[in-house]
Amino acid sequence: MLRIAKLPIVIFAVFIITFPWIASQIPAINHYTDIMVFAGIYCLITIGLSLFMGYAGQISLGHAAFYGIGAYVSAILTVKYGLNPWVCMCIGMAVTAAVALLVGAPSLKLKGHYLAMATLAFGIIVFIIFNEETEWTGGPDGMAGIPGLSLLGFDFSSVGRYYYLVWGIVLAAFVFTVNVIQSGTGRALRAIHASEPAASAMGVDVSRFKILVFVYSAVLASLAGSLYAHYLNFVNPSTFDLFFSIKLLIMIALGGMHNIWGAVIGAGLITFLSYEWLYYFEEFEVIVYGAILLLVTIFLPKGLAGVPGIVKGWFRK
């Protein structure tokens, strides 16, 4: 049975809960809580993407689009129509689910490179829409004045509170996804990854499962997009470009695609690299990402999440 150990999840939860306090004690990393909010938002996307790519063995180069749709639905409905942000978030997820269903149904019949190309094209189309539909999206200038979040009088405007909101959602999504992986559904997904003919001969409705996971990962990305919009109070198209889709790929490749923990580790590391540690590289940042992707695929095909296994192997010898 594929069992995902519970102890690391508990340790991880404790780390997440105590992190803002730890960060506040050390002046040099005071602002890390803010970066962790973004790490959490990206983590939400990579968790779904890990299930779709690592477990079900599919590929998507268009998840930035789902992230963007969530963000823009939230932005447009709150700024232009004054709707409740939570309602907008749900509408965003519903819209994204519908779009993912429409895009996924035909394109998930494709495999490998062709699926990559189809999702890539979808991502580019959506990016163009964000840029060109100026009346709705504000075009390249973006949209400002997106309200923050509050619930029953409790205001999530401070960094610390938003941190707990985001990571609370991430933890819930993580546990949900872990449960799926350990269930018959997860088994069916891994079977699809290994052999589609055998999976369907065993009664697995391959296309239905693929679409299901695609929609699930898209909905998580949409939720992440809404959280992003309400945190920054501003969105513009460049956040949701092709490079972001690729960055998501680098995150799960670095963390380890075949392990749900890889999604968390990769999202965390890449977020800190791009927001903090690679600051001095400026435009050359891209080269560093390229190098990371290259080195990881050559030397750590299972990503950082595979390192414990490698170390264990050394001790066995």
Next chain:
Amino acid sequence: MNFVEEENILEINRVVMTFGGLMALSNLNFQVKKGSIKAIIGPNGSGKTTLFNIITGSFPPTKGTVRFKGRSIEHLKAHKIADRGISRTFQTVELFGNMTVMENVMLGCHTQVRTSFMASGFVLPQSRRKEKRIRENALKILKFIGLADKFKDSADSLPLGEQKLLEIGRALASEPELICLDEPAAGLNETETHMASSLIKAINAKGITVLLVEHDMKVVMNISDEILVLNYGQKIAEGLPEDVRNSLSVIEAYLGVEA
């Protein structure tokens, strides 16, 4: 022979299959009796695997009908056919190499027990109960095929003989009424071949109808109730093993005509 009743579980009627200009099967007719073991033999490229792929829904036939338990299934997709009660193995082993032996068999139970995405995400009690039932079921099958002590191993790590057994086990897990075995003895040594033969007999003794493609004549002659011979997509002989063995056209197809 242990026919439960003289009733056809599978009927192939006027099936034609063309790939581009190539006619892989031309106007094929035959029946499989419920509870029997039927072998399909023929030289390479005679259309045996194509026939299997049509029966199990990998692709529909160009023309003709396939009836299973009296209902036509030729338009159904593979997973729907699995639901109806037909299971299969593959000529080149198609195990889930990324999973354990146990998980492979558990996946075979997919048709029996299905959990929704939401139910599995929230770990509802019903999904937990189902998992438990699947696990018990899978263990029973592993004992039946003799791989119970390897349940934790990765399917990739097994030797070919055991991989073939595991494929049969996985196919059994879906509790089929008809099991299609594509060359179960290919690549096996004598001991393994013997084990595979007795396993097939044991499966048949459970009341499961067996349709078999096999090149090993010893296996075919030993265990089949009936044999169908294909050559270039056409039926050239059908009948009891001893009749087929002596059929002139079969000898010709395999050995060529004496000049």
